Amino acid sequence: MASTKAALASGPNEMSEVEALQFITQFSGRCLLLLGHGTRGSYAEIDAALLEADDIGQRMSSACSASVSSLDESSSSRTPKRLQVPQQWCVVFGGDHAKSDRPSIGNVAKHLHEQWGAAVLAVQSRHVQSTTGVDAFCSAVHWYEPVQAGRGAGAAGSLYGGTDGQGQPIAATAVYLGKDFLPHIAGVAAFGGGVTACAEVAYALRVGLPLKYLPCAPKTPPKDPHAHPFGPIHEYLMEMGVAEELTVSSGADAAAGDSLDDVKAVLARLGAEAFAAKTPPKTPSAPLDDSRTCMTMHQPWASLMVYGIKRAEGRVWTPSPPFQVRTAAHALSTSPRSMYVHLCFIVYLHREGCGSMLEARCLSLTRSLKLRTCTEH
């Protein structure tokens, strides 16, 4: 606790909402909202998130470097001395702590600050001000007044953020996605996330902010065994038709390059001998009743399934049991690669001075594809 206190003393500028708005205005159009897992959910693979953050950092810093000199001159006259920071762009996030044992979106913010020179504004609840505070790497912090319990029916998110029953942003969301901040935010980068981030992404899409989304599994798996391992945000984007399903490791035991003996050893472990001794029936006694149920799959797995070559189809979700129906197979028209393009939204960076919109597409398509297998086997 002592270290936190010391950090607070030397660390972030504490700002009222008006000051925070002034801070953001300096970075108007060069300000990215970071959403993701907190320390409770935490990242299972923080390295994958940091790799993607590098891409964002590279794009933001190179897009901003050209215009920053003129901007600094103009901003110095109207902003108080202590608000002046050397950074050229900024990230806003919920003030989660950057911990090595339970990495959160705070680690991503810290990385963007240390590696890519981003100014960091933390928007954190007043009730942690005197206890845990925020990390010292934050340039500024705004303490918002926590909302009381009872956000009304239809509310989404949590007490820390999201929307109320009327679909209006609350708590932290009311600050960084509020009507004052909104014109200055260039886009939202969501590195996975729980219910709060999910509600915030839904709101951001509703108000028309560009979104870049990277699927990130939380370290703490969801309580519901049927829930998607990438969390509610992934389920939401899937429902929206945005995120095609991605799995982390759904490959078969045998890889194309494995030697025959290796595969034989795998089969032996899976009961080859017992099966050979048994000679059970090779065709089912009776077919199941026809049903209109259909499932869309990628090629070549779809065809392999209806030819009887593929007899086990993996998914990261399960229908509610008992599931026992005849299922039609639909082959998806797009290849896995182009599905991923849907998932990587475009981040628009507003370039000050020249006034043009710089389109920053997800550069790391190929790199991301290596991180996550796109299709299910």
Add this chain to the structure above:
Amino acid sequence: MPEPDKVIEVENMYRTLMLASGMKEADIKFPAVYPTGCLIGSVDVPAVLPNATYRTALAGHVPPSVLAESKAPYVFLCQNPQRLLAPMEMTGSFKLYNLPKQIWKQAVHGCVPAEPMEPVAFPSFVGDL
């Protein structure tokens, strides 16, 4: 169109599996085409099992190569494959959904049983797992 590299990779994976389970190279046949954007056939799904159950409870009851196919958290068991002789163009959706009635009626009549290299009949207890 599926990526040719991916098709070769997946076919090779299945070829290795089939060879390892004692099949002759000459008997291993793959689909000539992989059509996309269409309904291509159907299978019976007697159960969807968590991966651990699929691996352990079925050992000895089904060809072992079936159990080496998926590492995904949940596994749809597929038997009795039927393929549509003429794939029907349609757009897909997410997760599970119902086919439009018209397409479904036509599809039911247009299916022929596939002739799998290594057929499987999942034991009847899979529904209770």
